[in-house]
Amino acid sequence: MLSYFADEAIEEIERRIKAYKRAYRPIFVLCDTHTHEHCLPLLQEYVSSDFVKNTLTIPAGEENKNIQTAITLWQTLLDKNANRNAVLICLGGGVVCDIGGFVGATFKRGIEYMLIPTSLIAQIDACIGGKNAVNLDGIKNQVGLFRQPDTVFTIPKFLNTLPEKEILSGFAEMLKHGLVADKTYWEKLATISVVSQITQYELIRKSILIKTSICNVDFYDMGERQKLNFGHTIGHALESHAMAVGRPYTHGEAVAIGMMVEADISFQKKLISEDELASITSVLRRFFSPVLVEKPDYTAILFYMQKDKKKVNNSFSFTLLNKIGSAVVNQQVSVDEIRQSIENLSN
Secondary structure, three states: OEEEEHHHHHHHHHHHHHHHHHOOOOEEEEEEHHHHHHOHHHHHHHOOOOOOOOEEEEOOOHHHOEHHHHHHHHHHHHHOOOOOOOEEEEEEOHHHHHHHHHHHHHHHHOOEEEEEEOOHHHHHHHOOOOEEEEEEOOEEEEEEEEOOOOEEEEOHHHHHHOOHHHHHHHHHHHHHHHHHHOHHHHHHHHOOOOHHHOOOHHHHHHHHHHHHHHHHHOOOOOOHHHHHHOOHHHHHHHHHHHHHOOOOOOHHHHHHHHHHHHHHHHHHOOOOOHHHHHHHHHHHHHHHHHHHOOOOOHHHHHHHHOOOOOEEOOEEEEEEEEEOOEEEEEEEEOHHHHHHHHHHHOO
16 A cells, blocks of 8 residues: 655545546445535645546445445446546545445455545544445444555645544543653643644644554454554444434544543553543543433444444454553453442543
8 A cells, every 4th residue: 555645645545546537447426415515626736637527426424434425325326337448536534434445445356546534533443444334234344355546645734624532532532642652742742732733744644654553464454453452442332323313422522431441441451540530631631521410322333233243142352552652452351340340430
């Protein structure tokens, strides 16, 4: 996989488009309704070549990351006579990157696809590591495959189109990177006082580096890469429940709650100190306090966790912290331990 950043990314996109057109390769651009309105015009400004006549637009929102949307996209590509030489450019956030990668990796047994992530969470998380999936019955990422995009073009300028809530959603994943892999990075992120500081190029680059280095060691998620699951066992269940009842969280909001609960489990298991738990809780509450007013619905979380890929017999396999900047995988956590830490969240 090739990766380009900032101005270098814009220059390379321009070069690629011209090369594809010279070779008569059909080019398709996948957007959602938000990125079609706010990001596609910017991309056309950045790249002078005319290449967007074949634009595929899906409804925005996690609830649309499903197999029916994938079928619609496959059918549209087929109707537009896309062949094995076609190129799919995925312009969007995590949903577009996930489903675009899934469609690109499976159509005609795989066509060339590239990602242009436009949200912070996509730039530092969703576009890295080659996980492509759709949700099934409202449960996160149940059908998918591993395949790296051919190229990722990260253009931080797109972040200027985002509301503050979406910046914070990506920030949760950045905080997770520090917690599981780099204490110094965590400490730097913990000093941030205003949302505008989050999108500094150096911080985006650091998160990209952390996730990339972990995925390069364990592409198929059999060991080391599972460290990146911290906050997600609870978080994914909460996200699925919130979507089902029509009060959706952003991915980052759900993960923030998940990290608080799973940090508490880490403390209850004597893996981290009380001071470390207090530090983690303080930072997360500072940025995500509006979504932490009510404690999670324990029964609903447990229901969705039963469907989780990480369930083992009557317990659940968690990634937990053994100190700030370090994580341990495959930690068995009982139902009672989960309940207790969810209760602690409201105290």
